[in-house]
Amino acid sequence: MSDSHHEESYWRKYIFSTDHKTIGIQYGITALLFLFFGFSLMMVMRWQLAFPDQAVPVIGGLIQWLAELNGFASIGNLPSDLYNVFGAMHGTIMIFLGVVPLVVGAFGNYIVPLQIGAPDMAFPKLNMTSYWVYFIGGVIMLVSFFLPGGAANSGWTSYPPLSVIATTGQTFWLLGMVFLITSSLLGSINIIVTIIQLRAPGLTWMRLPFFVWAQFVTSFLLVLAFPPLEAAGFLQLMDRVFDTSFFLPSGLVVGGEALDVSGGGSPLLWQHLFWFLAHPEVYVLILPGMGVIAEIIANNTRKPIWGYKSLVYSVVFLGFMSFIVWAHHMFMTGMGQGMSIFFQTTTMIISVPSVIILSCFMLSLWGGSIRFNTPMLFALGWIPMFGIGGLTGLPLGLSTLDIHLHDTYYVIGHFHYVVAPGTIFAIFAGIYYWFPKMTGKMLDETLGKIHFFFSFIFMNGIFWPMLIQGMAGVSRRLADGGESYAHAQGTLHLNEFMSYSAWLLAIAQIPFIINLIRTLLRKKAAEPDPNPWRATTIEWTDTTSPPMGHGNFEKVPTVYRGPYEYSVPGDSTDFTPQTSKLIKDR
Amino acid sequence: MIEYLGKISDHLGLPVNAASHGLIMDLVLGWVHWVMFILFAGWGLYFIIALIKFNSKSNPKADYNGVQSHYSKFAEYGVIIVEAFLLVGLSIPLWSQLRTTVPDADAAIQVRVIAQQFAWNIHYPGADGEFGDTDIKLVDEESNPIGLVRGGAGADDIVTLNQLHLPVNQQVLIHLTSKDVIHSFGIPEMRVKQDALPGMTIPVYFTPTMTSAEFINKIKDTNRYSPSGNYMGLGQETWEILSEEKKNEFRGFQIACAQLCGNSHYKMRGFLTVETEEEFNAWLEEEAEYLEEEDEDDDW
Ligand code: HEM
Ligand SMILES: [Cu+2]
Ligand SMILES: [Cu+2]
Numbered sequence: 104m105s106d107s108h109h110e111e112s113y114w115r116k117y118i119f120s121t122d123h124k125t126i127g128i129q130y131g132i133t134a135l136l137f138l139f140f141g142f143s144l145m146m147v148m149r150w151q152l153a154f155p156d157q158a159v160p161v162i163g164g165l166i167q168w169l170a171e172l173n174g175f176a177s178i179g180n181l182p183s184d185l186y187n188v189f190g191a192m193h194g195t196i197m198i199f200l201g202v203v204p205l206v207v208g209a210f211g212n213y214i215v216p217l218q219i220g221a222p223d224m225a226f227p228k229l230n231m232t233s234y235w236v237y238f239i240g241g242v243i244m245l246v247s248f249f250l251p252g253g254a255a256n257s258g259w260t261s262y263p264p265l266s267v268i269a270t271t272g273q274t275f276w277l278l279g280m281v282f283l284i285t286s287s288l289l290g291s292i293n294i295i296v297t298i299i300q301l302r303a304p305g306l307t308w309m310r311l312p313f314f315v316w317a318q319f320v321t322s323f324l325l326v327l328a329f330p331p332l333e334a335a336g337f338l339q340l341m342d343r344v345f346d347t348s349f350f351l352p353s354g355l356v357v358g359g360e361a362l363d364v365s366g367g368g369s370p371l372l373w374q375h376l377f378w379f380l381a382h383p384e385v386y387v388l389i390l391p392g393m394g395v396i397a398e399i400i401a402n403n404t405r406k407p408i409w410g411y412k413s414l415v416y417s418v419v420f421l422g423f424m425s426f427i428v429w430a431h432h433m434f435m436t437g438m439g440q441g442m443s444i445f446f447q448t449t450t451m452i453i454s455v456p457s458v459i460i461l462s463c464f465m466l467s468l469w470g471g472s473i474r475f476n477t478p479m480l481f482a483l484g485w486i487p488m489f490g491i492g493g494l495t496g497l498p499l500g501l502s503t504l505d506i507h508l509h510d511t512y513y514v515i516g517h518f519h520y521v522v523a524p525g526t527i528f529a530i531f532a533g534i535y536y537w538f539p540k541m542t543g544k545m546l547d548e549t550l551g552k553i554h555f556f557f558s559f560i561f562m563n564g565i566f567w568p569m570l571i572q573g574m575a576g577v578s579r580r581l582a583d584g585g586e587s588y589a590h591a592q593g594t595l596h597l598n599e600f601m602s603y604s605a606w607l608l609a610i611a612q613i614p615f616i617i618n619l620i621r622t623l624l625r626k627k628a629a630e631p632d633p634n635p636w637r638a639t640t641i642e643w644t645d646t647t648s649p650p651m652g653h654g655n656f657e658k659v660p661t662v663y664r665g666p667y668e669y670s671v672p673g674d675s676t677d678f679t680p681q682t683s684k685l686i687k688d689r
Numbered sequence: 690m691i692e693y694l695g696k697i698s699d700h701l702g703l704p705v706n707a708a709s710h711g712l713i714m715d716l717v718l719g720w721v722h723w724v725m726f727i728l729f730a731g732w733g734l735y736f737i738i739a740l741i742k743f744n745s746k747s748n749p750k751a752d753y754n755g756v757q758s759h760y761s762k763f764a765e766y767g768v769i770i771v772e773a774f775l776l777v778g779l780s781i782p783l784w785s786q787l788r789t790t791v792p793d794a795d796a797a798i799q800v801r802v803i804a805q806q807f808a809w810n811i812h813y814p815g816a817d818g819e820f821g822d823t824d825i826k827l828v829d830e831e832s833n834p835i836g837l838v839r840g841g842a843g844a845d846d847i848v849t850l851n852q853l854h855l856p857v858n859q860q861v862l863i864h865l866t867s868k869d870v871i872h873s874f875g876i877p878e879m880r881v882k883q884d885a886l887p888g889m890t891i892p893v894y895f896t897p898t899m900t901s902a903e904f905i906n907k908i909k910d911t912n913r914y915s916p917s918g919n920y921m922g923l924g925q926e927t928w929e930i931l932s933e934e935k936k937n938e939f940r941g942f943q944i945a946c947a948q949l950c951g952n953s954h955y956k957m958r959g960f961l962t963v964e965t966e967e968e969f970n971a972w973l974e975e976e977a978e979y980l981e982e983e984d985e986d987d988d989w
Contacts, residue, residue, distance in 0.1 A: 155919055184952045258949045264887060265870040265950060352888025357869045358806070359830035370871060370886060404743070405751040435873060435884045435947075437891040440789045444781055451772045458768055462761050465732060468739040470752035475744065483740070490732065494725040497772075501780040503787065504718050506882050507703070510873060510947040574702045576877030578947045581955040587922035588958060589943045590704050590877045592912040670751040677751065 119235075121227035122653050126234050127213030128541065134204035137241060138527075141196035144189045146605055151181040152584035153602035173253035183582035187256040188272065190580055192244070194259030195276065198388065199283045200241050202522065205530055206391035207287070207325070208237065211294055211318045214537065217642035217650060218312050220303025220660040220682075225296040233289035240282030247275035258580065260377060263350035263370050267342045268357055277340045284333045291322035298322075303641065303682075305662035309415070310681065312640050312666040313408065316415050317394030320422035324383040324390075328426070332380035335373060342368075349373075371436060378429035386425045388522050389489075390418060392529030393460060396482045399532050400464055401667040402638050403479035404471025405677050408667045410463040417456035417463075424453040434502040435509045443502045450500035457493055461486065472670070472677075477551030478636075481532035484559050485525060492520030495570065510580075513573025516566050524562040531558070531615070536636070542623065543631035543648040550618040557611035564604030568597040637678050640666050644680035697722055704877040705907055707899035707942070707963070710787055711880040717779050724771055731764070791892045797862035798855065802893075803835050804865070804872035804885040806951045809944050809959035810835050811853045815845030815977065828868075835868070847976045851959040853944065856969035857900045863893040873947035876961055878904070882947055897963040901941040904963075914940055922956055938962070 120126060147166065150159050159166050163179030170177035175184045212230065216223055224230045247254040252270025255261065266273050298319050302311075311319075338349040346364055350373045353366030401408040408414065430438070430446040438446075464486060473479070495517040498504040508514065531554070539545045577591040584598045585591030634643040642650075645660040660682045668679040674686045698719030706715055742748065801812035801820060812835060814820045821843015828836035834850070837843050855861050865874055867885040874893060875882040883893045899907075908914050920928035921939050928936070944959030964972070 183955060187949070187952060187954075256952075262871055262949075268870070354825050355869055355887055356805075356825050356828050356836070359828060361825050361828070362869075366888075370888070405745075406753060406755055409755050435882055436886065437884065437889060438788075440781075440785050443784050443788075447776055447780060447784075451776050454772065455765070455769060458765060461732075462765060465736060465739070466756045466761055468736070468743060470748075470755040471739075471743045472745045472748050472751040473740065473743050486736065487729075487733065490729060494729060497725060497775075498718060498721045501717075501721065501775060503714060503780045503783040504721065506787065507714065507718065507877070507880055509882055510875075571702055576704050576875070576945070578875070578945055580949040582952075583919065583922060583955050585955075586919040587956040588945050589913050589921060589940060590945065592916050592921070594702070595912070595918060670753045672753055 119231060121223075121231045123212050123216050123224045123227065123230060124541075124650060124655075126230050127209050127211075129234055130204050130208030130212060130237070131210075133238065133241065134201050134209060137196055138201035138205065141193050141201050142609065144193045144196070146609060147181055148186060148189050148193065149602035149605045151186055151582065153599040155583040155586055156180050169248065169253075172249060174251050175253070181582075184256065185253060186582035187258075187580070188248075188253040191255045191258050191261075191276075192248070195244065195255070195280075197522075198259065198384065199280070200237075200244065202388050202526055202530070203287065203384075204237055206388070206526065207294070207318070207321060208234065208290060210391060210395065210530075210533055210537075211290070211321075213541065214642060215294060215315055215318050216297060216301070217540075217646060217655060218315055218640055219298060219301060219306055220641045220645065220656065220662065221297060221301035222654045222656065222659075224293050225300055226293050229289050229293050233286045233293065236282050236289065237286035240279045240286060243275055243279035243282060247272045247279070250275065260381070261339070261373075262377075263339060263342065263373050264352075264355060264357075264362075266339065267351060268362070274340065274343055277336045277343070280336050281333060284329045284336070287325045288329055288333075291325035294318055294322040295326065303660045303662050306641075306681075307662075309412070310662055310665050312394075313397035313411070313414055313418075314391070314394030316418055317390045317397075320418050321387050321390045324387050324422055324425060328380045328383035331376050335376035339373065371433075374433055374436065375430070378432045379426075382429040382432065383422075383425045385518070385521070386421065388526050390421070392485070392526045393418070395529045395533040395536070396464060396485055398638075398640070399478045399482040399536055400467050401669060402536075402636050403474045403476065403482070404467055405474070405669045406467070406471050406667075407665070407669060408463065409466040409469075410459075411665065411667065413459055414463050417459045421453065421456040421460075424449060424456070428453055431500055431502075431505075434505045438502070447500060447502050454493070454497065454500070461490060461493065476535075476636075477546070477548055477555060478532045478536035480552065480555045481528045481535065484555065485528040485532065488520055488524035488528060488562070492517060492522075492525050495520065507576065508573060510578055511573035512569040512577050512579055515579050516569030516573055519566045519569070523566065524559070528558075528562075531555075537642075538622070539631070539635050540633075540642060540646075540648050540650070543627045544622050544625055545635060546618050546622050550614040554611060554615045554618070557614075558608060561604045561608035561611055565601050565608065568594075568601050572597060637676070639668050639678045639680050641681055645682055697726075705899075705904065706878065706880065707897055707904055708879040708881070709896040709898050711878075713783065714787075714880050717775070717783065720779075721775060724775070728768070792860050792862050792894050794862065797860040797894065799862050799864070800853065800855075801835075801864045801866070802853070802874060802885070804867040804874065804946070804950075805834065806869055807946070807953040807957040808834075809851050809853070809874070809957075810868075811849045811851070811959070812837070813847040813849075813973065813976075814842075815847055817842060817845055821846045845977065845980070847973065847980065849976065851944075853959060853961045854969055854972050855897055855961065855963050856966045857897055857963050859966070860894060860896045864890050865893050866890045870950050871948050872950045872957070875945045875947040876942055877945065878942050879961075884948055900963045900965065901937070901961070902964075904942065905937050905940055908940065 158179030167177045167179045170185050175182045250271045254272040255276035257266035257269050341347040342349055348365045348368040350370050351364050351368045355362040397408055428449045431450045535546055572594045575594045577585045631648045633648045641660055662681045663684050664681055670677045671679045698715040803810040819842035822838040823836045825836050827833055865885050867887045872885040874885050879895050881895050938960050942961035946957035
């Protein structure tokens with residue numbers, strides 16, 4: 104560990120820093136920018152879905168320029184080739200460059216060492232490397248937009264043979280993914296070792312904040328699930344660059360020409376390898392969010408989280424189960440009875456711990472003294488949104504019903520309820536909650552509440568109608584939003600409504616951005632309150648705001664109790680820090 | 690009672706059901722949505738009460754212990770039991786009926802469907818009831834998209850582009866495959882969907898119970914009958930000069946692609962015409978005649 108007393112150069116301090124807090128903030132800013140970019144792609148796509156083939160307003164010129172650079176005809180509209188590029192890259196960017204780096208790279212990095220009383224991550228240099236590898240992966244993905252044929256266009260799932268015969272963008276996608284995966288592997292190993300090795304004295308496993316548990320399980324998912332995809336990515340790269348046939352069967356005829364490959368491979372093999380990562384991946388997207396929600400609910404109900412042990416066992420079980428449900432994404436590939444029984448059963452089983460976790464959060468409200476501040480509003484908004492996401496997973500998990508719903512907008516609606524008003528709300532909740540810790544300044548509550556209410560409304564405005572379209576049988580990934588298909592005619596009118604909701608959602612982010620900038624520019628109080636939320640966990644009670652440079656703590660804290668000791672009978676205040684020895688000793 | 694509960698499926702906005710197995714699927718979908726609705730409403734009610742009752746103004750001091758009762762356990766067990774029933778009682782047996790009880794080849798109408806970017810090739814065995822061989826060396830996008838060997842069993846085979854005709858109330862057995870990338874064969878009204886994978890042939894079977902004519906009658910006052918906007922991707926001018934018969938083709942059952950297969954995935958539509966047995970046979974004969982004429986011209 105580097106020592107905390109010498110002056111560092113600008114580069115060491117802000118760019119190639121090994122301090123987990125700086126790296127966390129680097130991750131946070133980069134990932135937020137990517138999140139915004141991924142969302143912007145979607146705003147353009149939503150124009151095409153609402154008003155097919157009309158020129159995009161305002162940025163039509165830019166779209167035309169990009170399309171023509173890629174070799175597509177455009178009059179300022181979004182042609183179908185570019186729609187597919189944007190779709191694939193929206194998914195890729197949102198997941199691998201936006202949400203995962205935010206919840207693991209930013210929150211995990213910044214909060215975990217502080218919450219467990221560690222001076223830094225176990226491997227600070229590895230930590231720095233993981234950020235820069237992520238950065239390179241991001242640059243590769245961005246550069247690919249300017250290639251002939253554009254960026255990857257075969258969906259974020261990149262199913263061969265389509266992805267193997269696709270334009271050069273796909274090669275860049277695979278290379279970019281190799282970097283992103285490597286970065287995640289480095290980051291998650293680091294989190295695992297840190298949690299195992301660097302907990303403060305007295306911080307036993309069952310005294311860990313739930314957020315730390317969630318990060319711990321998430322890191323295991325990343326470490327165990329990503330390697331198969333990294334390998335699969337290399338195999339697909341070989342298929343593309345060196346004409347191997349890992350994923351190509353014999354006898355392919357593309358555009359009237361027999362494809363000149365040896366054949367004998369299996370496109371299904373890719374799907375298995377891909378989903379073996381990608382199902383755990385969706386839990387990577389949601390578990391850290393659950394961790395954030397647990398912290399905020401306990402803090403703002405002013406009572407212990409209900410069923411802490413059930414929560415911990417559930418999240419561990421959930422992590423384990425997430426490795427054996429992957430083929431429920433593949434029910435329509437011609438699956439026999441045995442496989443379908445296995446994967447339906449595991450899918451139904453995995454819903455149980457999710458129900459338990461949600462129940463614990465809900466039951467925690469009972470008997471509380473609930474404060475409705477902005478972090479709490481986002482946390483409370485998260486509950487029904489994640490509920491809808493979870494419930495709509497039920498029909499999709501039953502293979503028989505999936506016959507109708509597979510690859511329709513019902514699926515898009517379902518998983519967006521989990522990741523958009525789900526995870527994104529958890530991220531907002533976390534930002535409002537920990538911002539005072541990171542900067543020593545509170546974000547404005549009024550702007551925060553405006554941000555919450557409008558985001559809540561417009562999120563539902565976007566995603567609820569998708570469930571309706573999906574029920575009508577409208578396929579996903581349609582560059583004209585279903586205009587061409589007869590069965591979509593009855594629900595086409597919803598496209599405009601959803602698109603307006605998406606653009607309004609963008610406008611609803613303006614108060615948030617103003618809030619961030621205004622607060623950052625504001626002068627800091629001479630001695631900022633280190634614990635404005637009156638919280639119990641170590642990051643609030645034993646550090647300054649922001650925490651001091653390398654090392655975090657003046658002296659290593661010792662832990663005497665569980666994470667959520669709020670309103671303990673006999674205490675004079677309604678929160679008893681983890682590090683206070685006696686109940687009334689303060 | 691069970692039927693009645695299931696009728697929520699009438700309100701889910703499902704497409705008209707036109708296949709024999711569709712009703713039970715719709716009912717199950719309805720029941721599952723009942724379960725979802727009850728859980729959501731129950732938890733939602735609790736949620737709202739909790740927020741009102743325990744906000745910091747009405748309850749300034751939190752209770753360290755919180756909920757003591759174990760009612761929530763019952764809710765969790767309830768969920769487990771319901772899920773187990775949906776799984777073991779409904780989904781698993783239905784899957785075996787719909788997906789792994791492949792009908793006898795002789796008992797069903799047989800068709801091969803070969804997907805390609807961006808069309809559905811439909812291949813009937815012709816009068817001899819036997820499919821001819823195919824060879825990728827013979828593939829010619831214009832004249833022989835599936836590379837059919839026009840000799841032996843293949844001499845009388847009928848191949849159409851995007852035109853699937855089926856007789857009503859007879860089981861059809863489709864052998865589904867793809868020439869190039871993965872597509873997905875979906876007909877929402879028939880409640881079928883199956884990925885078409887190159888290198889694999891996968892059986893798809895169902896029994897249509899409604900003719901296209903009956904169906905079109907049924908949807909007379911929907912947008913599907915009188916489309917607007919982009920007029921099913923044709924544009925208003927084209928739509929308006931179409932004959933009523935051609936319009937009905939668009940309004941009727943369509944084969945939709947459900948798997949991203951390239952830039953024109955969004956308009957990879959085929960047309961399914963379900964007709965009476967006489968009409969179907971007449972259509973087959975007509976197609977066979979075309980074939981003979983072409984043979985005489987020797988330019989197929
Ligand atoms: C809140 C703003 C968002 C909006 C309006 C939005 C909208 C959409 C829409 C309409 C599609 C379907 C496109 C199609 O099928 O043609 C889509 C696909 C997708 N979205 Fe989002 N989304 C949002 C946020 C997110 C987030 C936060 C994530 C992930 C963490 C995400 C991940 C994906 C993925 C993986 C796909 C599938 C891409 C593919 O087809 O390969 N989205 N999104
Ligand atoms: Cu297709
Ligand atoms: Cu397709």
